Amino acid sequence: MELVRRADVEDARRALAGVARETPALPSRVLSDPAGGPVWLKCENLQRTGSFKIRGAYRRIERLDPVERAAGVVAASAGNHAQGVALAAQLVGTRATVFMPAGAPLPKVEATREYGARVELVDSLDETFVAAEAYAAETGAVLIHPFDHPDVVAGQGTVGLEILEQVPDVATVVVCTGGGGLLSGIAAACAPAGVRVVGAQAAGLAAWPPSLAAGVPTGVAGATIADGIAVSRPGDVTFAHVRALVDEIVTVSEEALARGVLRCLEREKLLVEPAGAAAVAAVAENPGRWPTPLVAVVSGGNVDPMLLEDIVRRGLVAAGRYAALRVRLTDRPGYLADVLRLVGRAGGNVVDVEHRRLVTSAMAPGTVDVALTLEARGHDHRATILAELAGAGYDVTAE
Structure with a gap:
């Protein structure tokens, strides 16, 4: 499989000009002291739609030909990808249908609708993908995968290009990972520059360690509060990139994720969802493990207020x-x-x-x-x- 190159990521960045914000990289004194050197937070929670997902979704959709655009697009998501696809489709000028689980947080469902997508609710997250595939086969709509496509990987990789410019001497980038789209894209941008790239996954649903050990994408069962990275099997495209370009995968516990959310809220003054705090949790749980300067990618801030209350309480208990x-x-x-x-x-x-x-x-x-x-x-x-x-x-x- 041909990997996404840095040149592909640079092309995606040009396409995203005026669409995706260049989010700030903010220094974190709280993480820097135990890490033994400078730690920065790349704040994609401040991105349009509240996460990095608009980058990959827009790059994928804007490359569709006129016939494909006329057929519309369809996606399956619990929230962040849904909002990214909805806004990207609106900007490109095509119709979007998004299948979401009935238990998805109401703010994410309403935001997806407000961005112009038609939302269809189904019983579970697994059923959203089945429903989206069936809809694509029936209507001809183009299925926009949340991570497993080269254009999506290239779009997400633009985060890595910004990191290289904002922290020119960066030695390590730690990235949350579920399906691996963001991790793959950042690795495509940063690994050629000699930067160490580390993936951080929720231990409650960690498919990457067994997949890399087996040499093929492997499905696992489990659960995690980090719904944004709750992916039971890596994609074929992302697996090839992670195996070739990523230096290490670590896992973080549910308690560490909760502490990460609390740390961001209290000490960094950032509202971050559990998936978005995975990299912060990994750095906090492994002081001094990686070379600095280090950048932890805060991938998203879309969290249900009701869930946030529970997560903060868990973080307080864990602390x-x-x-x-x-x-x-x-x-x-x-x-x-x-x-x-x-x-x-x-x-x-x-x-x-x-x-x-x-x-x-x-x-x-x-x-x-x-x-x-x-x-x-x-x-x-x-x-x-x-x-x-x-x-x-x-x-x-x-x-």
Whole structure:
């Protein structure tokens, strides 16, 4: 298979002039100190439609011939690719139909419609691809794959060209990866310049390590909060690029992804979706592993506000700043007040208290369980609070 060349990416960049924004590369002091050198964030969450997807979608659609444009385009997506295809089709002047799962976040569905696409909802993400392929066969519409096409790879690679200009001495680029379109494109642009390219994938649905080990794209099962990179099998086009051009693939846990979202929100002042935070999470979890200057690509910021609340809470738990405790007390007046006093003396802030009077076989007569949710300053502070309660004779466990 012929790989996308840097010249192809440069052609795509010329086509994208006036369409895709040149997003900023911002220095991150929080990541730079542990990395041992400068770390920059390439902020594609500030791109049109909220992610890098407009780049590949526009390059693919603007290269269609007049007959293909007249037939329209069709895509399957949970959100980011849907919005990219919808806007690209509008700009090119063709019709777009997008199949999305019924459980897709409402803001992504509405945004796709606002960009001019007709949205069809189906039961699951897997069914969106089946429905899109059937629609293409029935109507002649051109299927715009989210990652597995050379034009899409070339369009996404324009992110890499911008990185080379914004951070001329870059040594490593860390990129989130699901199907591998963005990773392949950035590698096509950056690898010829001697830059180390690293892919970061959610451990809950990580198809790249077994695929590279087997030498062929391999499907896996799993789940992740990072729906933007929740791809169960790499594409044939992207597999060829990653195997040839990418130096390393690492995986990050769900807790690391949640911490990455929280880190971006609190310390970098950036709203980032879990998939978009995968590279940040990889750099934070592997301090000093790669040469600097290093660029972590923040690929998107389209996150459902309801999901964001849950992710932030998970991030706080993973950072030891949000704790759930169970304390077994003697069921008499004053004991609960004493527990709350001890938590306050240790510097904990109680968020919620639940008095559980349901008797179980593990509970001695005359005892009661109290569930405490509280804020702490980190894992050490949380351990101090537990020790304070245990030292006063209370049976306490972290839930």
